[in-house]
Amino acid sequence: xxxxxxxxxxxxxxxxxxxxxxxxxxxxxxxxxxxxxxxxxxxxxxxxxxxxxxxxxxxxxxxxxxxxxxxxxxxxxxxxxxxxxxxxxxxxxxxxxxxxxxxxxxxxxxxxxxxxxxxxxxxxxxxxxxxxxxxxxxxxxxxxxxxxxxxxxxxxxxxxxxxxxxxxxxxxxxxxxxxxxxxxxxxxxxxxxxxxxxxxxxxxxxxxxxxxxxxxxxxxxxxxxxxxxxxxxxxxxxxxxxxxxxxxxxxxxxxxxxxxxxxxxxxxxxxxxxxxxxxxxxxxxxxxxxxxxxxxxxxxxxxxxx
Numbered sequence: 300x301x302x303x304x305x306x307x308x309x310x311x312x313x314x315x316x317x318x319x320x321x322x323x324x325x326x327x328x329x330x331x332x333x334x335x336x337x338x339x340x341x342x343x344x345x346x347x348x349x350x351x352x353x354x355x356x357x358x359x360x361x362x363x364x365x366x367x368x369x370x371x372x373x374x375x376x377x378x379x380x381x382x383x384x385x386x387x388x389x390x391x392x393x394x395x396x397x398x399x400x401x402x403x404x405x406x407x408x409x410x411x412x413x414x415x416x417x418x419x420x421x422x423x424x425x426x427x428x429x430x431x432x433x434x435x436x437x438x439x440x441x442x443x444x445x446x447x448x449x450x451x452x453x454x455x456x457x458x459x460x461x462x463x464x465x466x467x468x469x470x471x472x473x474x475x476x477x478x479x480x481x482x483x484x485x486x487x488x489x490x491x492x493x494x495x496x497x498x499x500x501x502x503x504x505x506x507x508x509x510x511x512x513x514x515x516x517x518x519x520x521x522x523x524x525x526x527x528x529x530x531x532x533x534x535x536x537x538x539x540x541x542x543x544x545x546x547x548x549x550x551x552x553x554x555x556x557x558x559x560x561x562x563x564x565x566x567x568x569x570x571x572x573x574x575x576x577x578x579x580x581x582x583x584x585x586x587x588x589x590x591x592x593x594x595x596x597x598x599x600x601x602x603x604x605x
Contacts, residue, residue: 301603302358304351304368304396305595307410308333308403310424310454311506311561313346314592317354327592328353332506333403334373334424335385344388351396368398369599371406371591373425377442399602403591404429404439410594411557411587414601418544418582420537421591422569423560424509426452428540432548440543445505450536453562457511459529461497467525475523480514509561516565530565534572538580545580552581559591 301320306313313333317326330350335343347370355366370389375382382400389398404427408419418430420441426449427442441448449455460477467478468490481487485496501507519526541556556577562569574584589597 301365301367303596303599304354304366305592305599306350306368306370307406307591307595308370308372310334310337310373311509313350315350315354316592316596318596326354326357334505335381336374337505340381340385343385344392347389347393351393366396367599367603368396369406369595369602370398370400371403371595372400373403375400375402399599401598402429402439404442406595406598407559407591408594409597410589410591411559412555413588414597415555417555417557418541420541420556420558421560422452422537422558422562424452424454424506425449426455426537426540428544430544430548430550432550436548438544438547441540451533453509453512454505456515456529456533457508460511460515463525463529464493472525475518475525476521477514477518477523477526480518484514512562516568519568530568531572534569535576537573538576541577542580545582554582555585556582557585557587559587
């Protein structure tokens with residue numbers, strides 16, 4: 300009997316799925332961040348060991364059972380030496396599961412478009428796009444360092460939320476809903492108290508900075524125009540990432556563009572301006588068909604004999 304494991308690693312959470320050879324999902328589990336920048340290389344291996352064990356432990360598999368796994372790994376392809384080291388350790392400790400590592404955006408593409416030609420943009424903790432054309436050629440854009448990139452992501456918007464609060468507190472921007480939301484969230488008696496709180500409890504942690512995007516969303520929903528403009532800015536940045544992949548692959552008119560990642564849970568707040576900015580590219584924006592974890596399952600089968 301063959302079994303397939305799909306792992307969608309993210310900067311905030313990681314989803315594990317187990318399916319049989321008939322595509323029936325048998326079990327799933329959630330864990331925390333799979334970014335080795337946050338949890339370290341040893342932490343990443345431990346995450347994989349614990350996640351996979353929780354999937355397969357309830358199974359009473361036969362001795363000859365075969366496992367094929369695809370791990371959508373954050374940061375994969377960005378640090379080749381570290382990639383080789385991590386893959387070597389995965390093979391040593393988890394070799395029986397035949398883990399194929401890909402960048403997590405490829406799992407997002409596979410799920411969103413069920414392996415069909417097109418482009419997927421991920422906007423979660425970070426931002427990156429991946430596409431494949433009719434000829435099977437692939438390309439990506441975005442996914443650079445959070446220090447100078449990750450435009451349009453939740454992390455990027457979290458940093459912008461901090462900036463926007465400071466400007467509203469100063470009067471450089473008109474005070475809007477974000478100012479009150481942040482004051483209440485952090486129980487601020489003095490606006491400048493926020494500096495110490497953020498420097499100690501947020502700025503060192505990428506996922507916590509990304510979580511501040513929720514404050515921005517709530518402010519935008521309450522009509523804070525500076526917050527609304529930041530979602531417009533994010534949508535434009537995401538369009539530029541898609542445009543880069545579109546041009547690299549010479550996709551032409553009608554190319555399907557889909558999306559995944561936590562930012563898109565804001566729905567129309569990001570999707571409406573994103574669709575508007577995509578119009579000049581003459582592409583077709585489509586809702587994702589499957590999740591990135593389900594996409595990783597599709598890739599586990601795809602890479603089985605490759």
